[in-house]
Amino acid sequence: MSEFVTPYLLIQDALDPGDLEFLRSACKQYLFQEGIPCYVLINNLESPTFIKIKTSLEQRLGESLYYLNDFYIYTDSSFKTNWHMDTELFTFERAINAWILLSPDVVEDPLGFIDRINDGSERYFHSVRADGDKYVFGDYSTGKVTARSVESVEAESIHTPTTKLGDILLLNPKRFHRTNANVPKHALSLKFVLKGGSGFLSCSQVDPIFWPEVDIYNKLVKSTQTWEDVVDGIRRALKTETGRKGLSAGFYPEKFPLYRRMVASL
Ligand SMILES: O=C(O)CCC(=O)C(=O)O
Ligand SMILES: [Fe+2]
Helix, strand or coil, rough: CCCCCCCCECCCCCCHHHHHHHHHHHHHHHHHCCCCCCCCCCCCCCCHHHHHHHHHHHHHHHCCCCCEEEEEECCCCCCCCCCCHEEEHEEECCEEEEEEEEEEECCCCCCEECCCCCCCCCCCEEEEEEEECCEEEEEECCEEEEEEEEEHHHHHEEEECCCCCCCCEEEEECCEEEEEECCEEEEEEEEEEEEEEEECEECCCCHHHHHHHHHHHHHHHHCCCHHHHHHHHHHHHHHHHHHHHHHHHCCCHHHHHHHHHCCCCC
């Protein structure tokens, strides 16, 4: 896979009810013990469910995948993610998310994508913000900006298919995406990085000043020999207060109390 032709790929019936129960209970236990919604599976990389997910994706994509992180997310009509790309791409050249629905049984059109942007290196941006009737896209490395009308972006946005328990919605987190559904939903999104042209790291790095994880990941990748060493380094960083804060900064920290409440109802 060089890049997806579409920004998502739905793999149906990849997981069974036992896998979903394992994932739900891992989310509950981790949020209860650690208080943060990310890296839920970092100490479960040998579990049959994790191996099943990774193997089915590797077979589908024909490439090796390297676990970076995961996060539990709860959204409803009052909290939805807005257009964004995932900040791991500020460090790594390539990544994919395996988005797994935990509840309810079925969700229509869970996520949306912006069409005709970040679909190749010639038009690649890191941020998007609404400015009146325009969306303004920004490149943090070069300062370049471009604008598109809100109306055309919304009208042309790409919708996702109905997704049910057991499916894996594979998505390219480099494409601007957001929550589309209003219905209350719980999901676990697993992030894997893939090797790029010159290893794992992106050649257009973003200044880590606002993104502590960019600095943590860069140092770890540069100072280690194998991906297992990188993951071990993340485990060590998660044991310190600064590391935990830095590594969980991108997952809507103001929503952690809501996540802790909602995961209990799973
Ligand atoms: O579940 C959602 O609504 C958002 C998911 C997301 O942004 C992601 O998987 O990166
Ligand atoms: Fe995202």
